[in-house]
Amino acid sequence: MHKSIIVGTGPAGLTAAIYQARANLNPLVIEGPQPGGQLTITTEVENFPGFIDGIMGPELMEKMRKQAERFGARFLRGWVTEIELSKRPFVLKVDGMEDMKAKSIILSTGASANLLGGIPGEKEYIGRGVSTCATCDGFFFRNKKVLVVGGGDSAMEEANFLSRFASKVTIVHRRNELRASKIMQNRVRQNNKISWALNKEPTEIMADGRGVTGLRVRNLESGEEETIVTDGIFIATGHTPNTVFLNGQIETDEKGYIKVMPGTTQTTIPGVFACGDVQDSHYRQAITAAGSGCMAALDCERFLESPPASYPRIRE
Structure with missing residues (x-):
């Protein structure tokens, strides 16, 4: 007992x-x-x-x-x-x-x-360029380019927070429409340090062995693939x-x-x-x-x- x-x-x-x-x-x-x-x-x-x-x-x-x-x-x-x-x-x-x-x-x-579903490089680079917490790790990306993956309120909050440190924040979402509330979307759209990469599905996290260098994405309309160059990836899917x-x-x-x-x-x-x-x-x-x-x-x-x-x- x-x-x-x-x-x-x-x-x-x-x-x-x-x-x-x-x-x-x-x-x-x-x-x-x-x-x-x-x-x-x-x-x-x-x-x-x-x-x-x-x-x-x-x-x-x-x-x-x-x-x-x-x-x-x-x-x-x-x-x-x-x-x-x-x-x-x-x-x-x-x-x-x-x-x-x-x-x-x-x-x-x-x-x-909630991770992206086991895409290559996702788990391997947690703590080395991949993060699930902007308030924990945002400071390490001062004056660097970062991506936020997600389309809900938490993703909008992470993007706004990261804009205090990063030189550029890009939100990546697999749909054209966001799940986030209108007020959160409006706050992000008014932030000139934040850009968008919509209708794009992440397929692979690129790295050089030391850290993240980019995110490979597929355009869900055209099927074309491209690599978005970045220093860090924040997964904000809840x-x-x-x-x-x-x-x-x-x-x-x-x-x-x-x-x-x-x-x-x-x-x-x-x-x-x-x-x-x-x-x-x-x-x-x-x-x-x-x-x-x-x-x-x-x-x-x-x-x-x-x-x-x-x-x-x-x-x-």
Whole structure:
């Protein structure tokens, strides 16, 4: 019987582990197939407080993990396939292992960026010219040419943000019409640093071994192909929260992000808390994820100290 199990790592899960371990809750952290989350495929992180010269994403995650281990957090590499939340204690099914029981659960499984569908060079150059976060990486493209792939509001937001740094921003979209709201489209069209490459489908990311050099696209009307020269490619086709394994047991919004009570990390099920990108579709930053991880740990600690009267007593 575990007092608390944290599902997922990243800045949110690891911060929750640090706080829970220091509170003598002996948390078990179940790492997924990508321990550390999206920061493990990020190169330099310059906006996390405390690192004057920046820090590599994998190094930051390793430091946070060791800090949690120092206070007694335990880590287990595994894939959670299902969680039974209809009874207490909660039961977690982990692939290839015996079922685990917990009095409380913190979900920090994050959200995965929607990529273009495995075109050549896409995954290979993540962090080396290909990015899914303009606010994270835009600064590195000061006075350079960049592309934004996508046609929704998030793509328009990314393009506007990148225009603060880049010398030129080109929006690439496979249709002539955009999904973005009219107000967002108008803001972009009024920006003289942003141009358009519509009705063009990306087919390959070009690179020279060190970084991105261009994007190969096919004109969907004529069938002709061309290479758009660029220094960076920002994929802005949205994110998908990693919540499939919950099988609809917890209330989510229309995009699938876990709903929490305002001002807390408490989900619709007492004793289950959510932090990081799995419940945040707006900010998606390492520092905000870490902050919500702290909140989840404190919320969980208070819950374990004085659970609601309706919550059944659980023997150790």
